[in-house]
Amino acid sequence: MAEYSLTTPLTDEDMVQLKAGDVVKLTGTIYTARDAAHKRLTDLLDKGEPLPFDLKGSVVYYVGPSPAPPGRPIGAAGPTTSYRMDTYAPRLHSLGQKASIGKGKRSEEVKQALKDNKAVYFGATGGAGALLSMCIKEAKVIAFDELGPEAIRELTVEDFPLLVINDCHGGELYAVPNRKAAGL
Amino acid sequence: MRTIKAETVIDAVAKMCVSANRYLPEDVRKRFEECAAAEDSAAAKEVFRQIKENWELAEKSGLPLCQDTGLAVYIVDVGEDVQVEGMTLREAITEGTRKGYEEGYLRKSSCDPLTRKNTGDNTPAIIHFDIVPGDRIKITFMAKGGGSENMSRVTMLAPAQGWEGIKKYVIERVAEAGPNPCPPTMVGIGVGGTFEYSALLAKKSLMRKVGEPSPDPEIAKLEAELMEDINKLGIGPMGLGGKTTVFDVKIEMRPCHIASLPLAVNIQCHSSRHEEVVL
Numbered sequence: 206m207a208e209y210s211l212t213t214p215l216t217d218e219d220m221v222q223l224k225a226g227d228v229v230k231l232t233g234t235i236y237t238a239r240d241a242a243h244k245r246l247t248d249l250l251d252k253g254e255p256l257p258f259d260l261k262g263s264v265v266y267y268v269g270p271s272p273a274p275p276g277r278p279i280g281a282a283g284p285t286t287s288y289r290m291d292t293y294a295p296r297l298h299s300l301g302q303k304a305s306i307g308k309g310k311r312s313e314e315v316k317q318a319l320k321d322n323k324a325v326y327f328g329a330t331g332g333a334g335a336l337l338s339m340c341i342k343e344a345k346v347i348a349f350d351e352l353g354p355e356a357i358r359e360l361t362v363e364d365f366p367l368l369v370i371n372d373c374h375g376g377e378l379y380a381v382p383n384r385k386a387a388g389l
Numbered sequence: 390m391r392t393i394k395a396e397t398v399i400d401a402v403a404k405m406c407v408s409a410n411r412y413l414p415e416d417v418r419k420r421f422e423e424c425a426a427a428e429d430s431a432a433a434k435e436v437f438r439q440i441k442e443n444w445e446l447a448e449k450s451g452l453p454l455c456q457d458t459g460l461a462v463y464i465v466d467v468g469e470d471v472q473v474e475g476m477t478l479r480e481a482i483t484e485g486t487r488k489g490y491e492e493g494y495l496r497k498s499s500c501d502p503l504t505r506k507n508t509g510d511n512t513p514a515i516i517h518f519d520i521v522p523g524d525r526i527k528i529t530f531m532a533k534g535g536g537s538e539n540m541s542r543v544t545m546l547a548p549a550q551g552w553e554g555i556k557k558y559v560i561e562r563v564a565e566a567g568p569n570p571c572p573p574t575m576v577g578i579g580v581g582g583t584f585e586y587s588a589l590l591a592k593k594s595l596m597r598k599v600g601e602p603s604p605d606p607e608i609a610k611l612e613a614e615l616m617e618d619i620n621k622l623g624i625g626p627m628g629l630g631g632k633t634t635v636f637d638v639k640i641e642m643r644p645c646h647i648a649s650l651p652l653a654v655n656i657q658c659h660s661s662r663h664e665e666v667v668l
Contacts, residue, residue, distance in 0.1 A: 241505055271456045271496040280494055281456040286536040286569050309569035330439045331571035332660040334456040335447040353507045354496050380630035382564035386621040
């Protein structure tokens with residue numbers, strides 16, 4: 206397991222070196238989007254309209270932060286469960302998105318899209334919302350303000366701690382449940 | 390008949406919403422320290438380290454532990470000899486939720502199921518009332534996150550499937566959920582009653598403190614057995630492998646129809662936030 210410091214936008218070269226289990230400290234600009242925002246992005250693509258941010262080399266963080274208290278750019282901001290975005294992710298990867306950040310398993314379609322487009326799936330620690338918030342230096346809503354916690358935000362992050370869960374070579378980090386040992 | 394002012398209820402509920410979202414209860418912290426010490430793998434230890442750093446930071450910074458500050462779920466025991474003055478108890482709890490989630494900078498996660506439009510104030514809250522003897526009101530609050538709730542299930546087994554069937558179903562559910570519900574998780578199990586009642590039993594079981602077994606020694610034995618077997622799955626903290634897939638298992642049981650064996654599995658993430666107040 207290697208450790209890397211990467212800066213956005215991410216490139217093919219950044220992605221091919223990563224293997225499941227590697228630790229990555231990410232710095233730069235990332236975009237938040239969860240369920241409702243993904244639906245809106247897809248609707249824009251269907252209509253041939255421009256997206257609120259450039260997908261090329263982008264990192265999408267599956268998060269719906271809590272409101273920012275006074276003196277902080279953002280509230281708690283840990284990852285949400287990723288499988289709900291699986292329907293939308295392959296299309297976004299095919300248009301240049303290089304990574305997503307979330308927690309939990311991905312579909313076979315997403316794993317294939319990671320291979321096809323030299324992209325990765327990063328895991329962040331779910332429930333560590335206060336801890337991860339500390340790595341977010343700036344936050345501003347750039348689209349769909351009316352969606353509240355589901356609006357798209359542009360975040361400036363510094364040394365955001367990530368684990369490579371699925372790499373672009375077919376590697377996966379999650380433990381396979383030992384059903385036999387558990388008596389199934 | 391004792392009378393409690395609605396304001397008293399509102400303030401107590403609002404305070405609970407805020408503090409439960411910022412302070413991980415002592416029973417949970419204690420269990421995590423034990424689990425962390427028992428883990429061998431670096432990844433599992435690292436997750437527990439981050440969980441601990443997170444609860445320390447939440448306390449210091451005033452940020453909630455998790456951005457998913459949940460749907461507000463309440464189990465309320467209402468004494469037969471007490472009444473609320475000014476508004477109904479349901480209205481007062483709703484108002485307290487609205488106030489707590491707004492003033493505490495907590496995320497509002499309640500939305501229309503189809504249009505997905507956010508209600509904007511985290512209401513309606515989920516409130517379960519029980520009428521009990523006495524002149525007090527006990528309100529237990531739980532901030533229930535969506536990620537772990539989504540991994541929960543209700544099923545109707547055949548009576549012949551018995552304890553073996555229950556065990557298999559629960560273990561398979563935890564295996565299928567894998568890393569999704571933010572393990573280590575707590576598993577609440579409702580056995581018996583009717584279809585809807587089993588789910589309520591499962592939810593209520595999660596309100597029991599960590600490390601507090603069922604008062605029924607036979608059920609306590611089943612809880613321990615199930616916890617040991619589930620942990621053999623090796624899913625581990627955040628699904629990265631390890632000994633702690635679940636940090637507690639609770640079972641609530643009650644009689645059911647002779648034709649039925651209702652079973653509900655309610656999963657609770659590691660950010661197990663609950664608090665209670667007696668008025």
